[in-house]
Amino acid sequence: MAPSKRSNKAAKGQQTPKQPPKPKGPAIVRDAVALSKLIEAIGETPGGKRSLSRLARTCKAFTEPALDVLWRELDSIVPIVGLFPGHLLKKTRRPGLGFSQAPKDEDWQTIINYSQRIRKITYDENASNVSPAIFPILDECRPMLYILPQLQELTWKVETHAALERCTIFLNPSLQSINLEVGAKLPKLNDFLADMSSRTKLKGFTFVSPTSLPDSFTELLIRQDALEKVVLVAPGALAPGIGRWVASLPELKHLQLDLTGRSPIAVEGFFDELRLRSGDATPSSVGSRDSGVFSGEEFDFTEIRKSALRLTGDLPPKGSFVSLKKISLTGEVANIAVFVKHLESDLVHLDLCIEDPPDKADWQDLCEMICDRFDTTLQSIRITATPSSKFADLVRSTSRAEPPTARLSLEKFAGLRKLLRFEVDLPESVVFYPNDIKALAKACPNVEIVRLCPLARFPLPHSPKITLEDLVPLISGCRRLNTLAVVCNAGGGSEKLLNSQHASSKSLLRLHFGHSWANDPLQISIFLSHLAPGLELLKFFQEKTRPGYIETHAKAWQTVSEILPHLQKVRESEKSFIELPLPELELPDTCDKGIDATPQTRSFGVSAQVQTEEEGIQFSPELVSCGVEAMIETCEMSIDATPQVQEIAIEAKPVTVSTAVSAMVQAEDPFHKATPTSLPxxxxxxxxxxxxxxxxxxxxxxxxxxxxxxxxxxxxxxxxxxxxxxxxxxxxxxxxxxxxxxxxxxxxxxxxxxxxxxxxxxxx
Known part of the structure; x- marks a missing residue:
């Protein structure tokens, strides 16, 4: 029987729809997120911007993400001026010289297209690469209200008030961070800060100046209550009023202060006004200025009492900055210890810029305080040197170089279980001993990145105190360690370590040895192939023009970098042999034998007592008090209650009766007067x-x-x-x-x- 037309139509309707064509090209091009990550990684490499520029001009798929990375951060406004047509500029190859004629609205089209990509821009007046006449023209001829509508971070370094005023054309509502560096005292700085605070809602503010802060600094920035990062590097930044304002910021996460050249009492003054109504008005209080004697000229006993209580350890701390996560402090180690003592927040990142070399006792006190207060929260520690301390590093590169002798002991670090990153970069305190490595490995078992002065130089005949074998406790004890940068005296490993499986780390991927010494390249390569079988990057200094360059050691490390990949392949092949199944062997002839295998048993008793512990849990319910406002809605109404009145007229006529009585008297003489008679x-x-x-x-x-x-x-x-x-x-x-x-x-x-x-x- 032939199928009907209706059944044929149904069969056609049941056919599967056609699938859309799959996009062509590599997977890295199809995935936008992976492509952006790749572009960012290329931009961070040496010469990365040049490579991104070539990618943007070569491949259409790379154009947009490459341009986004290239224009995201600008260190000058010269690239923006260079986007104008060439006939508007005085010199096309030098846009910073200014305009020859004012631009029109159609000349801004290229800038409008590229302005959406710019997120960060920097202006430095001392660079002298931009003519001051450019800013008035940009302000007067701009076709839109904001030249850079997507700008998020602005860095402005000026010396004069006129240069400071040029910053106003870049202030837009999307701005999140302003970094202001003022080189001299400006007369109208208060007006600029008031204008900036009224036009923006910032998350980060930086003020760096050799002059003191304005007297009304906190009042000018009172509107900026959403700040998450505050950097104050200027005289007067440790005033009690500044401390009160900084502590009142509810969203503060990062604080950076400069404690250089200040006394410990001045550092404590930063916390004086954090607690109101502390009882300082009484003579017996610590902060009271009253001596208890009624006198017109009283002596200030405040500092004496604080110093005495500080020596005995009875000075009560002032808790503050509960939401603070990262702190950056610059100055002497003693001042940093005083400041850290007052913090009760759960710090995650600690960045210290210290005077090198530090005092030994102060450094040990600071290490113990850090481990005691932030042992459960601290994730990274970074220690660098102040600019004044780096002068010794410059002298060491000359013929008058002296061997480094200062040591930065790490033996006081303990219990930093959450620490993931530990970096030390100092010019003087570059000497580390095996005990420091063991203490660090014990204190930070979960550390991932360790850098111990990788730029240090040890001129002949002085060599580093750490050998390659001394790094084994750190490599084997920290199973998450992936990056290690240290200067050591490398050599071959002992037979015991080469046969130990625990000395090998699969997580170690990057090694930076800097100016390390190398004796036997082959033995070093064998030992490194055992310590880090999965090593991907081996870095060392091999530039001849670099200070501290020693040709013998540089050639040895170059040989190690050439041999090490081949040894790694040999070890991988050896490990693959172990995983292969063993071949089947012929079984020998066997015979049955009986063996008395009665086990010898012994009976003994074990006293098993359960150890119990009593724990009390304080349970306090969270109560919420709610109030309900009940108000009766009333309305006013007026009623006209005027009574109705009617006027009624009544005719009242009294009934009258007329009665006439006739009384006639006979008169005798008509001419005489009639005399009436008596009436009835x-x-x-x-x-x-x-x-x-x-x-x-x-x-x-x-x-x-x-x-x-x-x-x-x-x-x-x-x-x-x-x-x-x-x-x-x-x-x-x-x-x-x-x-x-x-x-x-x-x-x-x-x-x-x-x-x-x-x-x-x-x-x-």
């Missing part, structure tokens, strides 16, 4: 009642209507009098005794003369 009692009662009501109404409304009622009453009375006069004259009627209109006012009024009630006030 009912009329009087009604009149009295009305008068009472009228009085009550008046009493309630008197304050409001007194005036109006008075006017109305007067008007009413005048009308009544006029009316009576008219009636008397016109119509002689029967005499009317009286007619009363009783109303609210008790007056006799007509209807037209009544007072409207709307005008009366109504009390609610």
């Amino acid at each position: 009692p009912t009329v009087y009662i009604i009149s009295s009642l009305l008068s009472f009501l009228t009085f009550a109404y008046r009493f309630t409304t008197f304050p409001f209507a007194y005036t109006s009622r008075l006017v109305q009453l007067l008007l009413g009375r005048s009308k009544i009098e006029n009316r009576q006069t008219q009636e008397t004259v016109e119509q002689p009627k029967s005499p009317v005794v009286g007619e009363f209109l009783v109303n609210g006012h008790g007056s006799t009024l007509e209807d037209d003369d009544s007072i409207p009630l709307e005008t009366l006030p109504v009390r609610q």
